[in-house]
Amino acid sequence: MQEMEELNTKDYRRVLNLLFGFMKDAAGEHQMNNLLVLMANLGRDMVLADRCSLWLFDEDSQELWTKVAHGVNELRIPMDKGFVGYTLNSGKPLLIENAYQDNRFDPSSDEKTGYHTASVLTVPMFDSKGKVMGVFQAINKQGDSPVFSQSDLDCLNLTAVYSANTIESAKLTHELEETQREIIHILGDVSEYRSQETGDHIQRVAEISGKIAMYLGLPPEEVNQIRLAAPMHDLGKVCIPDAVLNKPGRLTDEEFIIMRSHAELGESMLRSSNRKLLRFAAVVAGSHHERYDGKGYPRGLKGDEIPLAGRICAVADVMDALASPRCYKEPWSEEKVKAEFIKQRNCQFEGRIVDVLIEHWDDIYKCYREMMENQDDSWIAREASIRA
């Protein structure tokens, strides 16, 4: 903050208030486009400009792009045009009193919009490796003076530092979330691949679980958590020998004991994770074969003792198991599946969940049918041919 010495106490307060306000707003915002608008607004308020935009460098297209608050589309400009291009390439700020007297000015956007650019301030935004990742551009100083000052430049520099940090951590968070999602699906696919279930069984169970959770009226974050955790419900099947897992026809009592261990196995594989979502998936894996009447496994939990996500996943899992072909059974008709759920109301399944399922049957079954029609088991077929 050494550079800020020129600011008087009143300005200093104003700048701090703007920064704190920005940090509060940015913390709750995960959409990159909305973050860019917050940052551009911060820049505008910091230097009292009529307009401010944050241009980000897109390495793939070698262009600069920006998002404007009320604009529909993003704007793009070549990386070597105008004041913004100059700052991007040189890494140096510009303090311009009259744009039209400077030969670096690119008047084409004024010509398009009918706006008149007079004073301009541009500052580079550096990433943590010291590379220019974007440019802040403030246009037309408001207030007593018609031109930007050295302390405006310092303020916009400060805005750029905070913005670069925010953008980099937003990108990192996005990357981590995507990675987690991908690993979850790979784990689910692994159990599915081993057990030769109909392609996309885990994905269908996940979507159906999500639908049921939604129709039960759970908050969106919980619906999403269930949808993300459900693909791992049968993870424990990776530990079940092929001879049992893929046996055509009925299992012997002994084989069934081995088979049933998949619930506890899946739970114990996931339970020690540091990730909340994976620990939640452990609960689902460990409880998806409990029965509402207490006759399920592994613990014989009854009623509300069974975690809600497990009660939901049980319904979705059996819906898919009955409607789809299995190595031990033919697929059932839609009517037969529906009748089985009604029959198992408050026996195998919680009555309230069955009621919601029946009330929204058409939509939920449509979800099953559409996923069945569009299933992508090409990679399973490909892997199978490699193994053969």
Ligand code: C2E
């Ligand atoms: P899965 O094929 O995904 O079946 C999931 C669950 O669907 C079963 O869990 C069971 O709760 C339900 N389900 C299957 N058939 C019926 C039915 O006719 N009526 C009702 N109400 N529910 C049904 P379960 O029984 O604990 O089986 C777990 C896994 O064990 C099955 O997963 C499957 O991989 C295997 N499995 C079960 N029975 C047999 C069998 O007879 N032969 C073979 N080879 N595997 C079996």
Ligand code: SIN
């Ligand atoms: C949850 O309710 O989110 C699961 C508990 C946990 O994983 O901490």
Ligand code: SIN
């Ligand atoms: C739990 O609540 O910790 C899980 C219960 C279960 O896996 O059955």
Ligand code: FE
């Ligand atoms: Fe299972």
Ligand code: FE
């Ligand atoms: Fe299953």
